[in-house]
Amino acid sequence: MNVVILKSQKTDGMQLSLLLNTIPILIATLIILVVGSSVNMGTVVNAAISTACVVLYFCCFVMGFGPIPNILCAEIFPTRVRGLCIAICALAFWISDIVVTYTLPVMLTSVGLAGVFGMYAVVCVISWIFVFLKVPETKGMPLEVITEFFSVGAKQAAAAAKNN
Secondary structure, eight states: OHHHHHHHHHHHOHHHHIIIIIHHHHHHHHHHHHHHHHSOOOHHHHHHHHHHHHHHHHHHIIIIITTHHHHHHHHHSOGGGHHHHHHHHHHHHHHHHHHHHHHHHHHHHHHHHHHHHHHHHHHHHHHHHHHHHHOOOOTTOOHHHHHHHHHHHHHHHHHHHHHO
């Protein structure tokens, strides 16, 4: 599966690979985990399905979706402030990781395992929508063009806000 994701990213670009391969697989594995946690199919079968889904989720996330925030952060900020902005983004990532880590036990006791997997599936659906609507394909574009592309979008948003 990882070979398919890597080849897709190389030939089709990150956005298309995320939309067609990575995020749908993440959603599917989480839905299977919800069903597996809700339906009692026997201890061994539930353990096998859960293990397979978690391994598949982890592999697809690490190869497809995991590095994307770091790549986007390196592309969207202007060169003069890129270092500081990447540091702020890294701080935000670590704070988010800590929040997810410390809220997991609370969520497990309040909504159960199926509820937690369901919430993560909803977050994956939201991420698919976000990637579809807001993340441009940057395959083959020089870094200067990408930076200009994002700065033009920011200038247009600022002009629209100023007119309102």
